[in-house]
Amino acid sequence: MTNDKNKPNSDKLDKIVAEAHRNRDKRDQGYREKALKMYPWICGRCSREFTQANVRELTVHHRNHNHDDNPEDGSNWELLCVYCHDNEHSRLIDDEYGEVSSGGQALKEATNNPFAGLAGLIKEKK
Numbered sequence: 001m002t003n004d005k006n007k008p009n010s011d012k013l014d015k016i017v018a019e020a021h022r023n024r025d026k027r028d029q030g031y032r033e034k035a036l037k038m039y040p041w042i043c044g045r046c047s048r049e050f051t052q053a054n055v056r057e058l059t060v061h062h063r064n065h066n067h068d069d070n071p072e073d074g075s076n077w078e079l080l081c082v083y084c085h086d087n088e089h090s091r092l093i094d095d096e097y098g099e100v101s102s103g104g105q106a107l108k109e110a111t112n113n114p115f116a117g118l119a120g121l122i123k124e125k126k
Helices: 002-028 031-038 082-096 118-125
Strands: 058-062 077-081
Touching: 031 058, 031 077, 058 082, 077 082
Parallel strands: none
Antiparallel strands: 058 077
């Protein structure tokens, strides 16, 4: 009687495990796995080195920001640590809103000069 109740659950579990294996195999063919096999496990910006223990902190960055552009030669990929990857995307967002760009250009030319009257004050004290 107990075996009959466990049979449907066992079949369901077998299906879940089989699907998990299929998904893993599919991921292994994905661009992240290809990039990790193709490139050394070093962040392209800060040069931090990664091992099997912390490779989960290494991400694949799409240089042209198009996640659908995945050439087999990996020319649109670079490995970045999660911190540098976040920084790269933050700079892209800053560019969109007109803040400091990745090229280091300032927002606008400064119009306020806090030291404008300083020369006159110094002359008065002498």
